[in-house]
Amino acid sequence: MRLDVNALGTFYRMAREGAGLAAGRLTKMTGVDTQVGVTKLNFMRGGEIRHEFDDDAEKVGIRVELTGGVDGHSVVVFDRESAFRIVEMLVAEPDIDEFDEMSRSAATEVGQVMNSGFIDGWADVLETVIDVSTPEFIEGETAAPFLDDIEETPDEGDLALLFQSQIEAVGTEISFDHYLFPKRESMAQLLERLRENDGIEYDKLEGFDRMAEQGAEEVAKTATTLTGIDTRVEIRRLNFVSLETIPEQVADEMLVGVAFEFDGTPSGYLLFLFDEDSAHEIVDAMVPTATGDGAGFDEMETSAITELGNIMASGFLDGWANVLDTTIDHSPPEFIHDYGAAAVDPVIIQLGENQEFAFVFDTVVTADGREFDCDVYAIPDEADLERALNDLDVGRIAETPTTATFQELEQT
Structure with a gap:
């Protein structure tokens, strides 16, 4: 199929x-x-x-x-x-x-x-x-x-x-x-x-789904190591949606996020979104000496969130690159603090110049006993994704480790 x-x-x-x-x-x-x-x-x-x-x-x-x-x-x-x-x-x-x-x-x-x-x-x-x-x-x-x-x-x-x-x-x-x-x-x-072209073998898409699951698990492991909060991947699915509907799925509340553009095979955008309470919990866990008043995010708190996002992005994308036997680079992290759909609109606008639909890996990372909810949107360029999947060796997924390297944040 x-x-x-x-x-x-x-x-x-x-x-x-x-x-x-x-x-x-x-x-x-x-x-x-x-x-x-x-x-x-x-x-x-x-x-x-x-x-x-x-x-x-x-x-x-x-x-x-x-x-x-x-x-x-x-x-x-x-x-x-x-x-x-x-x-x-x-x-x-x-x-x-x-x-x-x-x-x-x-x-x-x-x-x-x-x-x-x-x-x-x-x-x-x-x-x-x-x-x-x-x-x-x-x-x-x-x-x-x-x-x-x-x-x-x-x-x-x-x-x-x-x-x-x-x-x-x-x-x-x-x-x-x-x-x-x-x-x-x-x-x-x-x-x-x-179908209008050769398209993608269905088992390749199934393989990419498993690959994304491994990347999401790496995100949870990395977050656990950095924050000391035991995190896990609770829900993950691959959605095919109209780009214009993605903002409808975002909660109507103040959100804190870290966004990346990634380039290679495939290219696209990666976005980590936290509600404000989760973001403050993360800061408290990573940088106990932070002095934020809970109303906003100072330079140290912003740095902690962006550093966590940066390392999680590396784990997610490095796993893809290893399995696809390719190179995927990502941009420096962009910190986002905005309300609801406004947090994702810039990404949607840029993608919408070239495509109408997107595959979205929608992952929720949760933590036992602590407020730490994170929605992960990995949105690849559809043409790049098709090329990547056609070259995917499904057998490599179980054999190739997902690895990530990171450094502890300096605490002052």
Whole structure:
């Protein structure tokens, strides 16, 4: 199976079109204004998909099976309270706390209308017909009731292409996600039809995903050594997204970051983002004598953050270069202290001059017992990435060590 940016771009537009139709139909049905949130094509391992469902939160899902232009399953998943709120809007019955026959039927109807919106959008973009089964109502707190009886779901370590969309109900506390689980053979046929060039072998992308995971682990090890805070890689996935949507994924709060431009095979941008509290925790751990008042970042605190970012970047990119048997250099660190999307806008503007979409390695590094949350955005140039992956020897990934060298900061 091979894929290229054009094919994935078509899939992305398909997902956005479907989300737009689903949002419009939900508004018409309930009278609640809606807007399309983040849409992603996620390359996720089976274990990560299940981890997303296994959060012990009560969920309600409406699932249909697809055949024809796309084979697989489409699932709209609500948190339980959101499902109750939507049912209350439809049946004018307040304070529902259990699903009886009527409320179950109402929730199923909403889920079916939304599934149909997504599917009609996909069919429009693909210029094909997609047949839909009778909807199933599912309840549960784990992945099992939603996924276990689907014939073809990815195993723990298998990398799967997953469509994920969010729609937000304006002014209400209604939240839900949409997932498309396409069958591999169906996806391969679509990719073949949509490709405009030779593209990338799918197993090369899977290899690059594993390589990025190694780089992320090196980031955590380096951060542990420098700060004394035991850190780990908690979540990591490879997303294919429109560049313009990346700022939508950034938290609406003051952020502290370190940005780099890297050059070689591949080239691109690397960004580490911390919330302010995490950044101050890091400074306290690295430079106990720092005298910042917590309101800003003085020269010593800025130096500590940029030095940590510099060393983590070296570990991340050196690992890539070792596996790709190439050289990747990065620019001096650029310190960022800005609000929300403004922290990533400069990177997006520069990339947007040459490409519409990007592969984004979205990694969260967390620390036990301390506030230390770090989002890592590694955004390679798409043309460079394709060349690098076509030359990638997947067998080198397990054999090649990821190494990083660093020096302790001088404390004064």
